[in-house]
Amino acid sequence: MLSCQPCRDYSRRVNQASRDSRPGSNRAMNLWSKYRITEPFYDELRSRQGFRCAICGIHEDDLPATLAGRPRKDGKPSAQAFRLVVDHCHGTNTVRGLLCNGCNSALGHFRDNLEALRRALDTSSRGRHRCRPERSPEFPANTRVHQPKSLRTRTVIMVRVRCVPFVPGN
Structure with missing residues (x-):
């Protein structure tokens, strides 16, 4: 109207x-x-x-x-x-x-x-998994790798990630 x-x-x-x-x-x-x-x-x-x-x-x-x-x-x-x-x-x-x-x-x-x-x-829920970081051989367990958020993609190169199926309660 x-x-x-x-x-x-x-x-x-x-x-x-x-x-x-x-x-x-x-x-x-x-x-x-x-x-x-x-x-x-x-x-x-x-x-x-x-x-x-x-x-x-x-x-x-x-x-x-x-x-x-x-x-x-x-x-x-x-x-x-x-x-x-x-x-x-x-x-x-x-x-x-x-x-x-x-x-x-x-x-x-x-x-x-x-x-x-x-x-x-x-x-x-089908794709849920938990990633656990493992040290790569170039970085021994006592080495700590800290990087700013802007460089986090490089962390993937230094730290190998092993993905396991998600189990509730673990």
Whole structure:
């Protein structure tokens, strides 16, 4: 639907006045409209999870705080994004828990397809191995080789690596 510039300006002013009259309610409105949960339920879920991501377990204080949304025209800082985001089933809209942005994005790439997620897990565990460095004859066991990260490729020449299958618990 197209509208003229004066109508768009009027709509922006009315919306801004509405948001300014209810400070802090944007969060509540977003949680309710997207997931049908309240702020107290979100906070209870955070405390039940120990303020950690339900998948990787990283604490929300260890997650980077980023700004949400586009820059504001009035110069005020944008709101801080939630550090733990709501994970929900797209089919039933059921809330499953709170995740960090990385885990939420990873799940999103699988589009709630459990079979694809299982195949990815099988594929990634198939190639797991543990590498144990062994000294090459040119460098006796009492020789220590230290190099900066930028020169680590040379370390491979000096230290031979033996790969063995990964066995959990070893």
